[in-house]
Amino acid sequence: MVRIKAKNLEDFVRDIFAATGCSHAESARIGKYLVGANLAGHDSHGVARVPRYVQWKRDGMLHPDQTVERVIDTPVLAILDGKFGFGQTVAPQAVAIGIEKCMAHGLSAIGLRNSGHVGRVGEWAEMAAAAGLVSVHWVNVVGSVLVAPFGGVDRRFSTAPFCVGIPRGDAEPIVLDFATSLVAEGKVLIASQGGKPISDNALVAPDGTMSGDPHVLYGDYDKNPQRDYKKGRGAIRAFGEHKGSGLALMCEMLGGALTGNGASTFERRWSQGMFSFYINPKTIDPAEFFPTEVARCVSFVKSAKPVELGGEVLVPGEPEIRNRVERRAKGVPLPDDTLAALIAAARQVGLDGKRIQALEII
Numbered sequence: 583m584v585r586i587k588a589k590n591l592e593d594f595v596r597d598i599f600a601a602t603g604c605s606h607a608e609s610a611r612i613g614k615y616l617v618g619a620n621l622a623g624h625d626s627h628g629v630a631r632v633p634r635y636v637q638w639k640r641d642g643m644l645h646p647d648q649t650v651e652r653v654i655d656t657p658v659l660a661i662l663d664g665k666f667g668f669g670q671t672v673a674p675q676a677v678a679i680g681i682e683k684c685m686a687h688g689l690s691a692i693g694l695r696n697s698g699h700v701g702r703v704g705e706w707a708e709m710a711a712a713a714g715l716v717s718v719h720w721v722n723v724v725g726s727v728l729v730a731p732f733g734g735v736d737r738r739f740s741t742a743p744f745c746v747g748i749p750r751g752d753a754e755p756i757v758l759d760f761a762t763s764l765v766a767e768g769k770v771l772i773a774s775q776g777g778k779p780i781s782d783n784a785l786v787a788p789d790g791t792m793s794g795d796p797h798v799l800y801g802d803y804d805k806n807p808q809r810d811y812k813k814g815r816g817a818i819r820a821f822g823e824h825k826g827s828g829l830a831l832m833c834e835m836l837g838g839a840l841t842g843n844g845a846s847t848f849e850r851r852w853s854q855g856m857f858s859f860y861i862n863p864k865t866i867d868p869a870e871f872f873p874t875e876v877a878r879c880v881s882f883v884k885s886a887k888p889v890e891l892g893g894e895v896l897v898p899g900e901p902e903i904r905n906r907v908e909r910r911a912k913g914v915p916l917p918d919d920t921l922a923a924l925i926a927a928a929r930q931v932g933l934d935g936k937r938i939q940a941l942e943i944i
Contacts, residue, residue: 583776584921585913585944592617594928594941595629601931602639604646608671615670619702620914623905625777626768627702630920633808633927635668635699643852644668644698650675653842654693658683661693661842669700669854677706680860681713688865693841697854699723704759704902706858707747711755716861719745722837724844725852728799729763730817732827735786737817739846741766742833749863751873756880758898762830763818770796770818771809775919787816808923913944 595613600606612635620628638644648667652660660679664672676694683690700706703719710717723740731738741761748756761767765784773780774796782794798816800809820827836857838845843855863872886895909915916924928938 583915583917585915586921586941587913587944588617588621588910590940590942591620591629591914594924594937595632597933597937598632598636598924598928598931599639601928601933602636602646604639604668608647608668611674612668612670615701615705617914618705620916621906621909622702622704622902623909624702624704624768624902625772625915625920626766628914629916629924630768630771630775631699631701633923636927636931637808638698638852648672650679650694652679658687658689659691661695664694664697664853666696666851666853667698669698672697673700673706673856674709676856677709677717677858680717680858681710681715684715684860684862685713688862690860692858692860694856694858695841695843695853697843697856700854700856702759703743703745703856704747704757704899706856707745707757707759708755710860711747711749711757714749714862714864715747716749716863717745717747718859719743719856720833720836720858721745721854721856722834722843722845723852723854724838724847724850726767726811727846727848728767728811728818729820729830730786731830732820732824735788735790735817739763739820739827739830739834740838741818742830742837742846744829744833748876750876750880754899754903756876756897756899757902760821762820762826762833764821764826765818767799767811767818770799772917772920774800774803774809775917775923777917777920784819785816786819792819 592613596609599609599612616629645666648665650662650672653663654661662676676692680690680692707717721743726740727737729739741763743761745759765780780794783792785793785798799814801813834845837855841855841857844850884895
């Protein structure tokens with residue numbers, strides 16, 4: 583395990599994607615948002631994704647510097663086609679359109695389809711919260727079938743993230759952001775590279791045996807730095823038994839079917855869909871009951887006696903806030919295999935040895 587200063591890591595990722603043919607602005611966005619996920623403690627959506635993005639760009643699955651197309655556009659609703667652009671480019675465009683419509687009318691609904699990997703969905707809830715808006719996001723990944731439904735062992739769902747953001751004025755927002763699978767696929771990836779292990783019941787083998795071994799998902803990868811979930815025979819389990827499985831289905835229905843991205847299937851090209859609601863509390867709450875009640879409720883919840891002596895009850899978003907403080911001060915931790923894969927991707931796109939050596943390890 584090594585640590586790298588966030589700014590150095592961000593610039594390094596930027597230079598990798600600039601070398602692939604992305605514009606400087608897009609490359610900088612990709613670096614910012616991927617490293618931002620690492621800073622928040624969501625390493626599964628951070629720079630471990632770089633080699634896969636580079637490969638997708640090379641294979642023509644991702645197109646640089648796209649502007650979303652407004653397929654449907656009404657005062658309060660839009661369906662947007664991301665045209666297989668990088669999620670770090672088309673997702674913030676979609677959120678900005680949602681914010682604009684919501685600020686004008688108090689409520690908006692935005693569907694994004696044919697997007698590259700949108701990264702940590704909490705990023706988009708934070709963007710809406712910074713504008714003072716509540717947001718709810720339903721996300722799916724067509725062509726990425728990884729998760730077994732409750733009662734089954736075969737892959738039938740994507741990891742189908744769900745996210746809600748609640749603004750709190752000058753305080754950091756409350757952001758609930760999770761995959762409806764027991765773990766995100768990226769967490770299995772990190773575990774396979776020597777990072778934090780996954781729980782021993784996160785995966786399920788074809789015979790129904792539960793496991794925490796990433797080989798169940800990826801097959802034999804011990805002599806290959808790349809991980810391909812299509813080579814494994816097992817699946818990730820849905821969280822919360824029937825509840826998580828049911829929520830995953832709703833993400834497929836809203837993020838996939840309703841946006842036009844397509845719901846879970848093996849047959850379609852990899853892309854993400856996201857259906858988002860935006861609500862302006864000031865429009866429906868002129869008396870400002872909402873912010874006062876949010877503060878009261880958070881205080882009430884956190885006042886609960888901890889299970890463990892010296893422990894603390896946290897609300898969604900607090901671990902990310904603390905991780906950012908710690909990792910900005912001490913550097914972003916990367917497992918050795920993740921760093922090796924990142925450097926291999928840099929060499930692959932033509933970064934020279936001096937640029938690679940400039941990635942200072944703390």
